[in-house]
Amino acid sequence: MKVFLTGATGFLGQYLLAELLGRGHAVSALYRNDSKRRDTERFLESLELRSLDKNLRWFHGDVLEAGALWDDWRRKHPSLEEVDTVLHGAASLRFKVNEFGEPFSTNVGGAKALRKIRDRQPLNVHIISTVAVGGFVEGEVLFEVNHPRRDFLNAYEQSKWEAEQIWAGEATILRPGLIVGHSQTGRCLGFTGWYKIVKAVHLLTRFLDEVPDCPRFNLGINIPANPGATANIVPVDYVARAITRIIEDRTQHGKIFHITHPTPPTHQWSHEVLCRKFRIGGINFSTHRAPSSRLPEGIQLMLGKQVQAWLPYFPANPIFDRTNTDRALPDLEAPPITEALINRLVDYAIEADWGRPT
Numbered sequence: 001m002k003v004f005l006t007g008a009t010g011f012l013g014q015y016l017l018a019e020l021l022g023r024g025h026a027v028s029a030l031y032r033n034d035s036k037r038r039d040t041e042r043f044l045e046s047l048e049l050r051s052l053d054k055n056l057r058w059f060h061g062d063v064l065e066a067g068a069l070w071d072d073w074r075r076k077h078p079s080l081e082e083v084d085t086v087l088h089g090a091a092s093l094r095f096k097v098n099e100f101g102e103p104f105s106t107n108v109g110g111a112k113a114l115r116k117i118r119d120r121q122p123l124n125v126h127i128i129s130t131v132a133v134g135g136f137v138e139g140e141v142l143f144e145v146n147h148p149r150r151d152f153l154n155a156y157e158q159s160k161w162e163a164e165q166i167w168a169g170e171a172t173i174l175r176p177g178l179i180v181g182h183s184q185t186g187r188c189l190g191f192t193g194w195y196k197i198v199k200a201v202h203l204l205t206r207f208l209d210e211v212p213d214c215p216r217f218n219l220g221i222n223i224p225a226n227p228g229a230t231a232n233i234v235p236v237d238y239v240a241r242a243i244t245r246i247i248e249d250r251t252q253h254g255k256i257f258h259i260t261h262p263t264p265p266t267h268q269w270s271h272e273v274l275c276r277k278f279r280i281g282g283i284n285f286s287t288h289r290a291p292s293s294r295l296p297e298g299i300q301l302m303l304g305k306q307v308q309a310w311l312p313y314f315p316a317n318p319i320f321d322r323t324n325t326d327r328a329l330p331d332l333e334a335p336p337i338t339e340a341l342i343n344r345l346v347d348y349a350i351e352a353d354w355g356r357p358t
Helices: 011-022 036-047 048-056 063-076 078-082 104-120 155-167 194-210 236-248 267-278 296-307 324-327 337-349
Strands: 002-006 026-032 056-060 083-086 124-128 172-176 178-180 220-223 234-235 256-259 283-286
Touching: 002 011, 002 078, 011 026, 011 036, 026 036, 026 078, 036 056, 048 056, 048 324, 063 078, 063 104, 063 155, 063 234, 083 104, 104 124, 104 155, 124 155, 124 236, 124 296, 172 234, 178 194, 178 236, 194 267, 194 337, 234 236, 236 256, 256 324, 267 283
Parallel strands: 002 026, 002 083, 026 056, 083 124, 124 172, 172 256, 178 234, 220 283
Antiparallel strands: none
């Protein structure tokens, strides 16, 4: 394929770029930030992909300008003339709308801009979305279909749903679960989502380490969640490999895929693993909508600040159908979610200081 890739310098984008190059595809990669481009080049070099540079063409620009500037870009970058595939991964992950209209500006505006490109040039279009477009549901099975508008937990979910509607029935829709670090190295760039919960636990244990008489094994914390429900975390390397193989197969184009883990961990299992990891106890599951705790008020406020945006996801525990994904990728196994993998992910996040700039 000759791929126009947006979001190439993001976390998932880096692994998609590596996977595409490693499988022999030519990539025209859009980037906005020179520093992130250099970071991505160093990442590719660490994977010994520098020899494939002949298949990689970088060009500077903003996906929101793509519709208006496509003809100019093609004159400046002849490789775009040969592009036959668009893989759109650029996205804003904001949960709340800011003064610039994000996440709608990027997530909806980017989808609209790509339509203008397709009007000028015949292209196979593939949109990276999220399983969260299903909105707030409790315990239901979400199928690989175009969902009706539901109650959304935040602006990010709504913006990605609206972006899907722009391409409904005309593009491949790829919906990853909660993307976490690489299954073998733990490497991650954006410590959001699942990591926010783990970070809150880590900060709590740092406080407990400074207060020797605090009952760290009898914390009395109640979490509003069903212990048997699951959080669909999925390693980034599996997501990139699955997406690349799906878009390589023309018989799969135009379908909707849940790029999720077939056997995600339950809340109870994850809770036990993290309690062993951080040497704490007394964290229980409750049917109440709000968490409760016997910890000092200041610590409760700290924990609440870390996980506030993610607490609503605990009672919303849909099961994600993978019928299309399993048919398209019958031989691609997802890395098992083991205690060793969780420890690897957590250790990397702590070593990276949760992504704080150095």
